[in-house]
Amino acid sequence: MSAQVAVQLRQGRHLIDGRWVESVSGRTANVVEPAHNQPIAEVAAGDAGDVDRAVAAARTAFDEGRWPRLSAGQRGRYVLRLAALIERDAEELARLESLNNGKPIRESSRIDVPLAADCFEYFAGYATKVAGETLPVPGEMLAYTLRQPVGVVAAITPFNFPLLLAAWKLAPALAFGNTVVIKPSPETPLTTLKLAELALEAGIPAGALNVVLGGTEPGAALVAHPHVDKVTFTGSTAVGKQVVMGAADSLKRVSLELGGKAPNIVFADASLEDAVAGALFGVFWTQGEICTAGSRVLVQEQVFDSFVQKFVERARGLRLGDPLDLSTDVGPLVSRRQFERVMGYVEAGKTGGARMLLGGGRPSDPALADGNYVLPTVFVDVPSELAIAREEIFGPVVVIQPFKTADEALRIANNTDYGLTAGVWTSNIKVAHRMARDLRAGTVWVNTYNVVTSEAPFGGFKQSGWGRENGPYALHDFTEVKQVYVNLAERSLDWYGEP
Numbered sequence: 228m229s230a231q232v233a234v235q236l237r238q239g240r241h242l243i244d245g246r247w248v249e250s251v252s253g254r255t256a257n258v259v260e261p262a263h264n265q266p267i268a269e270v271a272a273g274d275a276g277d278v279d280r281a282v283a284a285a286r287t288a289f290d291e292g293r294w295p296r297l298s299a300g301q302r303g304r305y306v307l308r309l310a311a312l313i314e315r316d317a318e319e320l321a322r323l324e325s326l327n328n329g330k331p332i333r334e335s336s337r338i339d340v341p342l343a344a345d346c347f348e349y350f351a352g353y354a355t356k357v358a359g360e361t362l363p364v365p366g367e368m369l370a371y372t373l374r375q376p377v378g379v380v381a382a383i384t385p386f387n388f389p390l391l392l393a394a395w396k397l398a399p400a401l402a403f404g405n406t407v408v409i410k411p412s413p414e415t416p417l418t419t420l421k422l423a424e425l426a427l428e429a430g431i432p433a434g435a436l437n438v439v440l441g442g443t444e445p446g447a448a449l450v451a452h453p454h455v456d457k458v459t460f461t462g463s464t465a466v467g468k469q470v471v472m473g474a475a476d477s478l479k480r481v482s483l484e485l486g487g488k489a490p491n492i493v494f495a496d497a498s499l500e501d502a503v504a505g506a507l508f509g510v511f512w513t514q515g516e517i518c519t520a521g522s523r524v525l526v527q528e529q530v531f532d533s534f535v536q537k538f539v540e541r542a543r544g545l546r547l548g549d550p551l552d553l554s555t556d557v558g559p560l561v562s563r564r565q566f567e568r569v570m571g572y573v574e575a576g577k578t579g580g581a582r583m584l585l586g587g588g589r590p591s592d593p594a595l596a597d598g599n600y601v602l603p604t605v606f607v608d609v610p611s612e613l614a615i616a617r618e619e620i621f622g623p624v625v626v627i628q629p630f631k632t633a634d635e636a637l638r639i640a641n642n643t644d645y646g647l648t649a650g651v652w653t654s655n656i657k658v659a660h661r662m663a664r665d666l667r668a669g670t671v672w673v674n675t676y677n678v679v680t681s682e683a684p685f686g687g688f689k690q691s692g693w694g695r696e697n698g699p700y701a702l703h704d705f706t707e708v709k710q711v712y713v714n715l716a717e718r719s720l721d722w723y724g725e726p
């Protein structure tokens with residue numbers, strides 16, 4: 228299976244100015260799949276020299292107007308064509324994503340790929356709706372605003388939703404007239420490469436979209452590059468801080484989608500069935516390698532025991548397996564490194580005095596022995612200072628804790644440096660809205676979890692990031708506002724502003 232896909236993979240090189248090219252250094256790196264830890268592709272490994280070439284291509288495409296000076300309608304049609312090509316090749320993209328990242332094929336085929344196509348479709352339509360305003364200024368003046376592309380955008384993406392997060396950045400950036408250099412995670416570059424191939428097929432002009440492969444070095448070089456106007460970064464909070472520092476010297480625009488430690492709060496009046504199902508999906512979707520993971524489940528004390536019992540029962544029934552198998556619920560973690568990291572948290576939980584009710588190790592199935600599988604793991608009685616209660620684990624590990632009142636739930640929920648998402652389960656409309664108002668997070672889900680759409684803004688409070696992706700809010704991140712003043716008076720203004 229793996230060998231087959233490696234052979235089918237047509238390009239493992241950088242895409243610069245419409246051409247697939249080797250690294251300046253000639254270096255390559257293996258891409259390893261996580262179910263057996265076998266190499267599945269050999270791709271170029273870039274450095275600052277490759278970044279220079281890609282930025283130069285994007286800069287020229289922007290400055291010469293090859294992309295930004297097309298009409299908005301023309302740009303929209305190219306982006307729409309790309310959406311249609313994603314739909315045409317949906318099966319291949321889903322297989323590639325699951326093979327490379329480890330997420331179950333049911334997720335990549337029903338969620339990642341359709342949402343990526345939808346995002347390109349949404350912003351294709353938006354291209355022609357980007358408008359300025361006229362402003363009622365005093366005097367004989369006409370004042371209006373223009374919304375213009377920011378320029379050359381560097382997009383840096385993490386390993387967990389490679390295709391979808393590339394779409395969240397590329398779709399608005401391109402639709403609004405920017406040119407882009409994207410650098411995917413070195414662990415999961417394959418669907419980004421396929422996406423770039425489709426962009427070429429869609430006819431998007433050379434230089435409008437460039438891909439540089441590699442790790443930290445080209446990432447940092449992109450962030451610091453003087454000819455990049457904006458960085459859109461999704462990744463960990465620790466690297467996000469480095470991005471801010473790297474961009475400071477040239478004062479680039481920076482938007483950041485960072486980590487989370489989301490509370491998922493269950494009140495006693497909620498439907499227990501729904502809350503258990505939502506909490507399971509909330510934390511074990513994509514093996515818990517998701518920024519929104521509801522990894523702190525807070526349950527009102529009256530229903531705490533029954534909730535925990537049902538949750539553990541259902542978690543025990545989740546099927547770990549090959550990511551390409553349609554019956555798999557939980558796949559392997561992306562890499563050995565991630566496996567070790569998550570197991571480190573589990574050990575720290577056990578030795579730190581928390582009570583582990585489920586999981587905590589590898590599955591016993593010998594067929595899964597070579598992969599980076601971690602059993603869904605449930606902790607209760609967790610001292611609040613423990614790392615598992617405070618830090619982003621990015622694996623299938625959940626902490627369940629009781630609370631008495633809404634005020635107490637809010638105190639626990641907001642007691643974190645993160646503020647990406649939160650969930651509330653209740654049948655009381657007042658409680659629902661009060662929690663939605665007072666939770667310090669960029670998204671609050673009520674009686675649901677992990678719903679993301681192209682139409683609604685996504686982003687974080689506090690150390691979960693800056694800016695919002697998707698919906699009309701993407702305008703703020705991917706356009707500049709210019710004001711234009713036109714003197715309508717017969718004579719020009721004098722020194723004191725008098726005609």
Ligand code: NAP
Nearest residue numbers: 384385386411412442443446447462463466484485486518
């Ligand atoms: P990461 O380690 O922060 O890496 C993200 C990307 O940045 C990778 O392409 C990485 O390449 C690159 N990079 C590393 N150091 C860099 C530097 N100094 N300058 C520029 N780029 C650099 O994150 P990850 O482990 O791939 O992904 C997991 C994290 O992403 C989690 O914290 C998760 O919460 C977050 N995330 C957030 C959202 C959101 O929307 N808020 C969505 C998904 C994921 P290398 O891998 O080679 O270092």
